[in-house]
Amino acid sequence: xxxxxxxxxxxxxxxxxxxxxxxxxxxxxxxxxxxxxxxxxxxxxxxxxxxxxxxxxxxxxxxxxxxxxxxxxxxxxxxxxxxxxxxxxxxxxxxxxxxxxxxxxxxxxxxxxxxxxxxxxxxxxxxxxxxxxxxxxxxxxxxxxxxxxxxxxxxxxxxxxxxxxxxxxxxxxxxxxxxxxxxxxxxxxxxxxxxxxxxxxxxxxxxxxxxxxxxxxxxxxxxxxxxxxxxxxxxxxxxxxxxxxxxxxxxxxxxxxxxxxxxxxxxxxxxxxxxxxxxxxxxxxxxxxxxxxxxxxxxxxxxxxxxxxxxxxx
Amino acid sequence: xxxxxxxxxxxxxxxxxxxxxxxxxxxxxxxxxxxxxxxxxxxxxxxxxxxxxxxxxxxxxxxxxxxxxxxxxxxxxxxxxxxxxxxxxxxxxxxxxxxxxxxxxxxxxxxxxxxxxxxxxxxxxxxxxxxxxxxxxxxxxxxxxxxxxxxxxxxxxxxxxxxxxxxxxxxxxxxxxxxxxxxxxxxxxxxxxxxxxxxxxxxxxxxxxxxxxxxxxxxxxxxxxxxxxxxxxxxxxxxxxxxxxxxxxxxxxxxxxxxxxxxxxxxxxxxxxxxxxxxxxxxxxxxxxxxxxxxxxxxxxxxxxxxxxxxxxxx
Numbered sequence: 001x002x003x004x005x006x007x008x009x010x011x012x013x014x015x016x017x018x019x020x021x022x023x024x025x026x027x028x029x030x031x032x033x034x035x036x037x038x039x040x041x042x043x044x045x046x047x048x049x050x051x052x053x054x055x056x057x058x059x060x061x062x063x064x065x066x067x068x069x070x071x072x073x074x075x076x077x078x079x080x081x082x083x084x085x086x087x088x089x090x091x092x093x094x095x096x097x098x099x100x101x102x103x104x105x106x107x108x109x110x111x112x113x114x115x116x117x118x119x120x121x122x123x124x125x126x127x128x129x130x131x132x133x134x135x136x137x138x139x140x141x142x143x144x145x146x147x148x149x150x151x152x153x154x155x156x157x158x159x160x161x162x163x164x165x166x167x168x169x170x171x172x173x174x175x176x177x178x179x180x181x182x183x184x185x186x187x188x189x190x191x192x193x194x195x196x197x198x199x200x201x202x203x204x205x206x207x208x209x210x211x212x213x214x215x216x217x218x219x220x221x222x223x224x225x226x227x228x229x230x231x232x233x234x235x236x237x238x239x240x241x242x243x244x245x246x247x248x249x250x251x252x253x254x255x256x257x258x259x260x261x262x263x264x265x266x267x268x269x270x271x272x273x274x275x276x277x278x279x280x281x282x283x284x285x286x287x288x289x290x291x292x293x294x295x296x297x298x299x300x301x302x303x304x305x306x307x308x309x310x311x312x313x314x
Numbered sequence: 315x316x317x318x319x320x321x322x323x324x325x326x327x328x329x330x331x332x333x334x335x336x337x338x339x340x341x342x343x344x345x346x347x348x349x350x351x352x353x354x355x356x357x358x359x360x361x362x363x364x365x366x367x368x369x370x371x372x373x374x375x376x377x378x379x380x381x382x383x384x385x386x387x388x389x390x391x392x393x394x395x396x397x398x399x400x401x402x403x404x405x406x407x408x409x410x411x412x413x414x415x416x417x418x419x420x421x422x423x424x425x426x427x428x429x430x431x432x433x434x435x436x437x438x439x440x441x442x443x444x445x446x447x448x449x450x451x452x453x454x455x456x457x458x459x460x461x462x463x464x465x466x467x468x469x470x471x472x473x474x475x476x477x478x479x480x481x482x483x484x485x486x487x488x489x490x491x492x493x494x495x496x497x498x499x500x501x502x503x504x505x506x507x508x509x510x511x512x513x514x515x516x517x518x519x520x521x522x523x524x525x526x527x528x529x530x531x532x533x534x535x536x537x538x539x540x541x542x543x544x545x546x547x548x549x550x551x552x553x554x555x556x557x558x559x560x561x562x563x564x565x566x567x568x569x570x571x572x573x574x575x576x577x578x579x580x581x582x583x584x585x586x587x588x589x590x591x592x593x594x595x596x597x598x599x600x601x602x603x604x605x606x607x608x609x610x611x612x613x614x615x616x617x618x619x620x621x622x623x624x625x626x627x628x629x
Contacts, residue, residue: 039488041459139360166514168359168529169618170625173576180577184560196489197517200579201558209488219580239504255493256500257520258539296489303490
């Protein structure tokens with residue numbers, strides 16, 4: 001890792017009756033895209049609010065560029081940006097007026113404002129919509145405008161809380177292309193997401209649940225930790241195939257994906273041959289292929305193995 | 315449910331269904347059918363008309379045009395009857411936090427008029443199915459999200475409906491709970507229950523038998539996941555295992571034969587006209603730009619690729 005730019009140590013946040021964040025420690029390197037994945041209620045938003053100096057923790061320390069932001073939040077304000085899940089755009093203002101409003105709040109000069117607005121409209125692919133009122137933008141465009149507003153004062157670290165949840169796939173792709181461009185300009189990004197495929201695009205991923213970090217590593221290492229291999233097959237009738245496969249000693253796990261069955265095995269190539277034999281004459285095997293394990297498979301295995309985690313799983 | 319007309323062939327039949335709010339057309343002339351025992355995935359971004367459609371099919375919202383029947387019952391003519399025969403689980407899991415697991419089931423059983431033996435039997439079935447035995451007396455408020463989700467499904471099916479609508483049922487649960495939840499849905503489908511599931515997770519849609527994709531109120535694709543991938547993709551998708559820098563992305567995007575390149579996990583995916591024709595040229599081009607140690611392979615398009623393709627055609 002490059003030198004840590006964010007250092008969180010034993011962070012605890014309490015709300016009445018609930019410990020929302022339960023003693024997490026994270027280091028984020030300069031220039032990373034750090035992904036925080038996890039279900040609703042895991043503590044992702046609370047963590048991001050503490051990092052953006054909006055919320056005070058009960059315990060623990062958070063340092064950004066070595067400054068303790070709990071004791072001294074002013075040391076980082078103006079240098080970090082925060083985009084919340086429900087960004088407060090002004091619906092009755094146009095795209096350009098929203099940008100102007102944020103430029104004024106941050107005290108940009110007229111020249112600076114004009115220059116940044118032009119740049120950001122281009123950057124966020126919103127040039128053709130400058131006069132449209134924010135309330136009439138699609139979900140994806142609203143998110144891009146919200147991001148542009150956050151970027152008006154050129155923060156060096158950006159905290160984004162589920163920026164793409166529920167937006168259409170084209171906008172989601174565009175949004176990630178924009179994040180990657182920001183990263184190449186040296187901005188460090190800290191992003192929370194419920195989408196596993198987005199987690200894979202990050203340089204480091206932390207899986208959070210029940211206020212704790214369960215796993216934190218690079219996507220590559222997380223996937224490499226998966227102990228099995230995956231075979232995918234289609235067979236008819238499916239329930240009969242499932243019944244037979246359920247009794248095979250070399251198949252660890254079966255999951256249904258619509259018409260397909262996904263099997264976890266120790267060695268895929270060998271399993272494919274044995275499956276062909278074991279199923280022949282009993283069901284109609286339409287296709288069988290070896291697949292790459294996904295991040296989700298690896299997470300599930302790690303969570304199931306994890307100690308002290310049993311309480312959260314079924 | 316004995317009084318239902320069991321002669322229906324399709325669990326859902328929708329013809330030209332439309333909903334207008336003032337100037338705005340939320341659902342625009344959509345048509346589709348759902349077979350008995352099918353898991354139908356209704357996909358689309360937020361604001362595309364998913365919830366409006368579900369609300370019409372459940373008899374909560376009156377259509378502005380077209381018609382729809384659920385379990386053979388016309389939704390506009392007999393909205394009250396529909397409500398008796400279907401189950402509905404919303405993304406907000408409408409549970410009573412200050413009631414226990416069993417009290418929640420009692421409450422929903424009461425709403426649907428279940429009594430005595432039948433109520434006892436159904437509660438037993440639901441507790442068993444949802445794996446909630448031993449937790450009957452826990453307050454709903456104290457359950458984790460995964461458990462709440464299972465209880466919410468249990469409440470939605472306490473009256474043994476033949477058709478269940480699930481509106482973004484797995485929105486915020488962890489991957490293990492999500493997997494277990496789908497396991498429950500498959501069991502229900504196998505025993506003949508029809509499931510209509512909305513989601514904006516593309517990977518989750520892969521779980522469904524058939525998918526409809528709604529965008530700006532219009533149904534833009536309908537079929538099994540495999541059909542959609544085969545029919546709606548022009549060209550092929552390749553995966554370039556290179557690195558996730560901006561330079562690499564731009565290089566791949568500029569390679570010969572590449573229509574579009576985007577980050578996909580830790581790799582870059584690119585749409586090309588033909589894998590056979592283009593791969594060698596792309597390899598040569600990237601080597602010419604001093605990229606080393608990368609690999610290229612053909613991959614099956616994901617559902618996301620399919621929908622991006624469809625949306626781009628519309629725009």
